[in-house]
Amino acid sequence: MANQASAKWTGKMRVSDSIQQAGQQMGEKGKWWITSVATRWGALHLLMGLLLGRAVILQELSPFAVPFFAVMYFLKKNRLLLIMFSVVAGSAMQSTGIAASNFTAMALIVVMLSILERRKKSDLHYAPLLSFLAVLLASNTVDYFAGHLGLYAAFMNVVEAVLSLILAHIFVHAIPILTMRRNANHLRTEEIICLIILLASVMTGTAGWIVQDIAVDNVLARYLVLLFAAVGGGTVGAAVGVVTGLVLSLANVQAVYQISLLAFSGLLAGLLREGNKLIIAAGLLMGSSILTLYVGEHREILQSTLETFIAVMLFLFTPRSVMNEIATFIPGTEENESSQQQYLRKVRDVTVDRIEQFSRLFTKLSDTFVNPHLVEEASEEMQVDAFLAEVTRHTCDRCWKREQCWTRNFEGTYEFMSDMVHVMKREGEVTVNDMPKEFLRKCVRQERVMQGMEREFVRWQNQLYLKQQIADSRRLVAEQLAGVSRVMHNFAGELQKEGIHLHLQEQQILQALDGMGLSVRDVDILNLEEGKVDIEIVQPYCQGRDECSKLIAPLLTDILGEKVTVKEKGCQAFADGSCKMCLGSAQEFELLTGVAGAAKGGQLLSGDCFKIMEFGPGKMALAMSDGMGNGERAYRESSATLELLQQLLESGMEEALSIKSVNTVLSLRSPDEIFATVDLALIDLHNAKAKFIKTGSTPSFIKRGDQVIPISANNLPIGIIDDIDVDIVSQQLKPGDLLIMITDGIYEAARTVENKNLWMKRKISELKTNDPQEVADCLLELVIRHHYGEIHDDMTVMVARVDRYTLPWATIPVPNAPHIDRPRYVS
Structure with missing residues (x-):
């Protein structure tokens, strides 16, 4: 019995499985059939053609x-015959005259477009004009053969042709939205209106369809208004209601009140879009009921309420995914903003990937230039063999004892010659005393061999020098390519950080500022990383009250928990009377600078140039350059050096590599001997750490109280040789330190003093002032007085004092301020 029961149960399971498989196959076939109908046959286009062919306004115009x-x-030429058939079928539902007129007009369009295609002038923008001509000619032709052509019929035909022209313009913008895939999910207001007119025109084709006293066009119109009101809000709902009601009222003049009914209903439904579907539907029901009670009779009230109820039921059964998909095309909605953010994020990711690819490419090129396997250097033994082969080719090959020396005693002769080569490499020359005695006894061309070895050695040395130059150039190019690769990699990381969306933090800051009574229009956070805060705020013009520095920056300092200051501001910079300010993290330290200089002989142009620049968040650079010689040429060289150095530093290139790049440019730019010294001090204002790079420049000095600390480095001036070694000297600065940078005109002023370094330290320690400008003026005046008022060389002094940065305004505490969560950046 158990076996029988088990067999029956197994049979039932098999039957059930077979039924499920059959159902799945039927479901898959049904999905395939629906897909094929929708895609291959264009069911949507056929339905639109049927309804638009049936749509009639003013009781006689189509x-x-x-x-x-x-x-x-132009859009779906492969389905043209089916679309023509659907249009004619819809027109035949109204009358044979409309069907004949539409068929004739479509035939004329096909003929005219065929002629234009042969002349290669066919374009979508010709559709409105072709529609006007085709409708005008077809309507008059059909009326003429039907015997109805008169003044009134001709006038109405002109009106119909003009309407066709306008509608063609609208359909050119609206139909591609439904038939073509868009890359950027964004519709302009004009495109939304055109889409609504198209949908309302399609719904006009349902005019006259009544099911149990329910008008299908009224149900669809209210459903459309309710759908767009729930997606776009009151403004979109009211606009859709006006456009839809206007088009439907043209089909039925007695339904003019539909304009106000749909517009008011769409407005109420849109105002309640923050609620759920039931609340939105209640807004539509309330709006339609109010106007229906005002203009309708008892029967119309019941009919309108039932139509609204059916539209509400359709809306409630509409999937949320459909509404979200529509919302992505409506400007101002959260879905549209999210879609735009996704699109921008995709573009940013693609950009970052391309930059990373270029970074890896430059890294690979850099590795290629320094790869030792690509250039195989000959071994020392092979070099000696090549050297001896070239020497013996001009000496031993023509000697009558060649066979005795190189055939019978090859090893001995080779050893003698090799020893002489090693002596020449070591001493630079070879003499008779350096030759082996056995070689002198056997060789009959000693002088010629010695001359040949000396001549070949000179050529060999030149070849080695050229190879070394090529190797150095290859190494320089490799370093610069690697530097560019690192810059691009860092830039890609910054782009990745900027892609983090900080909408929540922006809203928190905006609410905090609004809570303090500030009328802030917009807050845009570019970076919220600690120490690298970058925020842009737009507010109305404050009439010069400087609210950004006095109120907004202190408020953000309290909210973010770190010092925030105004980096840049544009008062009333925009035509609408608003101001835009940029706020960022304030550094812990600041520099006060002073500069004094004089040109040789009191000239206008000095060969010494200086720059004070910012090349990153909280990073300052003090640079001085002394060109070769004096006057205009030296000024051009030193200023060009600093300009190029500034651009390289601002681009993010490393300091040492920037100096090497400038050196390469100067050494390759001119065949003349042109060089310039560079004295560079890089100071991080967040921690007061300083880096000094000196290429041929004089020492700098740090005055810390009574102590004077010299800073020097042994580097050649740039532009002399192709490759220079850049030494970086690091020093921790403290508040109150004076950094003094001078050129050689100041340092070498005391020509009778042997220890100039000690002399400068003593003069600096004797200074009684701590003001940077006064220190610079005092040192320059000291040197000029030392030479009794004469200026023997270009002289420049640049002084910077390190102070702790103090905010100009005290922090304003914000009661119940929100806690700002800083995102974690992932590069």
Whole structure:
């Protein structure tokens, strides 16, 4: 019995499985059939053609079908015959005259477009004009053969042609939205209106369809208004209601009140879009009921309420995914902003990937230039063999004892010659005393061999020098390529950081500022990383009250928990009377600078140039350059050096590599001997750490109280040789330190003093002032007085004092301020 029961149960399971498989196969076939109908046969286009062919306004005009066919000729030419058939079928539902007129007009469009295609002038923008001509000619032709052509009929035909022209313009913008995939999910207001007119025109084709006293067009119109009001809000709902009601009222003049009913209902439903579907539907029901009670009779009230109820039921059964998909095309919605953010994020990711690819490419090129396997250097033994082969080719090959020396005693002769080569490499020359005695006894061309070895050695040395130059150039190019690769990699990381969306933090800051009574229009956070805060704020013009520095920066300092200051501001910079300010992290230290200089002989142009620049968040650079010689040429060289150095530093290139790049440019730019010294001090204002790079420049000095600390480095001036070694000297600065940078005109002023370094330290320690400008003026005056008022060389002094940065305004505490969560950046 158990076996029988088990067998029955197994049989039932098999039957159930077979039924499920059959159902799945039927479901898959049904999905395939629906997909094939929707894609291959274009069910949506056929339905639109049927309804637009049936749509009639003013009881006799059919201006919708021909513009639709003209536009679809360009968009879906492979389905043209089916679309023509659907349009004619819809027109035949109204009358044979409308069907004949639309068929004739579509035939004329096909003929005219065929002629234009042969002349290669066919374009979608010709659709409105072709629709106007086709409708005008076809309507007059049909009326003429039907015997109805008169003044009134001709006038109405002109009106229908003009309407076709306008509708063709609208369909050109609206139909591609439904038939073509868009890359950027964003619709302009004009495109939304055109889409609504198209949908309302399609719904006009349902005019006269009544099911149990329920008008299908009224149900669809209210459903459309309710759908867009729930997605776009009151403004979109009211606009859709006006456009839809206007188009439907043209089909039925007695339904003019539909304009106000749909517009008011769409407005109420849109105002309640923050609630759920039931609340939005209640807004539509309330708006339609109020106007229906005002203008309708008892029967119309019941009928309108039932139509609204059916539209509400359709809306409630509409999937949320459909509404979200529509919302992505409506500007101002959260879905649209999210879609735009996704699009921008995709573009940013693609950009970052391309930059990373270029970074890896430059890294690979850099590795290629320094790869030792690509250039195989000959071994020392092979070099000696090549050297001896060239020497013996001019000496031993023509000697009558060649066979005795190189055939019978090859090893001995080779050893003698090799020893002489090693002596020449070591001493630079070879003499008779350096030759082996056995070689002198056997060789009959001693002088010629010695001359040949000396001549070949000179050529060999030149070859080695050229190879070394090529190797150095290859190494320089490799270092610069690697530096560019690192810059691009860092830039890609910054782009990745900027892609983090900080909408929540922006809203928190905006609410905090609004809570303090500030009328802030917009807050845009570019970076919220600690120490690298970058925020842009737009507010109305404050009439010069400097609210950004006095109120907003102190408020953000309290909210973010770190010092925030105004980096840049534009008062009333925009035509609408608003101001835009940029706020960022304030550094812990600041520099006060002073500069004094004089040109040789009191000239206008000095060969000494200086720059004070910012090349990053909280990073300052003090640079001085002394060109070769004096006057205009030296000024051009030193200023060009600093300009190029500034651009390299601002681009993010490392300091040492920037100096090497400038050196390469100067050494390759001119065949003349041109060089310039560079004295560079890089100071991080967040921790007061300083880096000094000196290429041929004089020492700098740090005055810390009574102590004077010299800073020097042994580097050649740039532009002399192709490759220079850049030594970086690091020093921790403290508040109150004076950094003094001078050129050689100041340092070498005391020509009778042997220890100039000690002399400068003593003069600096004797200074009684701590003001940077006064220190610079005192040192310059000291040197000029030392030479009794004469200026023997270009002289420049640049002084910077390190102070702790103090905010100009005290922090303003914000009661119940929100806690700002800083995102974690992932590069």
